Amino acid sequence: MRELEIDGHRLNIEEEWAWDNEAGAVVWDAALVLAYYLSARPELVRGRRVLELGTGPGAANGLSSIATAVPLRWGDALPPAEQLPGQPLEVVLASDVLYQAEALPLFIRTLCQVFAANPEACLILCIEHRPALPFPAALFAAAGLRGRRLPTAEQHPEWRSDDIHLFCIQLAAAASGGHGQQQAASGSSNDSDR
DSSP: OEEEEETTEEEEEOOOTTSSSGGGTSOOHHHHHHHHHHHHOGGGTTTSOEEESOOTTTTTTTTTTOOOOOOOOTTSOOOOTTTSTTOSOOEEEEESOOOOGGGHHHHHHHHHHHHHHOTTOEEEEEEEOOTTSOOOHHHHHHTTEEEEEOOGGGSOSSSOBTTEEEEEEEEHHHHHHTOHHHHHHHTTOOOOBO
16 A cells, blocks of 8 residues: 555555556556646646546546546547547646557557647656657657656655656647647746757
8 A cells, every 4th residue: 555645635545566567556656756746736737627648546647636537548539528528638647658669659649639639738748767768759749749848846846856757748839839738837947848
């Protein structure tokens, strides 16, 4: 059992290390960095239509007031509007999901569907640096997406790390215009796009 206190809420999350595939069975550090970032910036998710594409078992999605859960396989069509009330989606959350190269095109295909429905949407992505699988900037760029790394200094003082990075990813046209969520999430970073 993992006990967390985030945004004044106590979370008890059961972790299952015995699973054959433990990827979704435990709360990874990137999910905690994302959860604590969102707790400090609640305006990014509260009252917004949020799609969670993998943030672990409960740390970040509890902060975003996700009320409807529907199965979604990356790359497949988004569920019909009646299954996802409040379309179009405004924010997508994901943490530590870019660790299998073969899944990246499927993940990006799903994002493109969200951005096609709402060009102002924003993906808030938290990933741990993995030398064997660097940030797929070329794949994002080929899909017309642009990512901006959020400054470490704006993250929670106890839940940040030099090897865990937060990004705001949008359609390149929306990101260059400074609209929507990107403006709110980008802070004052001078980090270059990645």
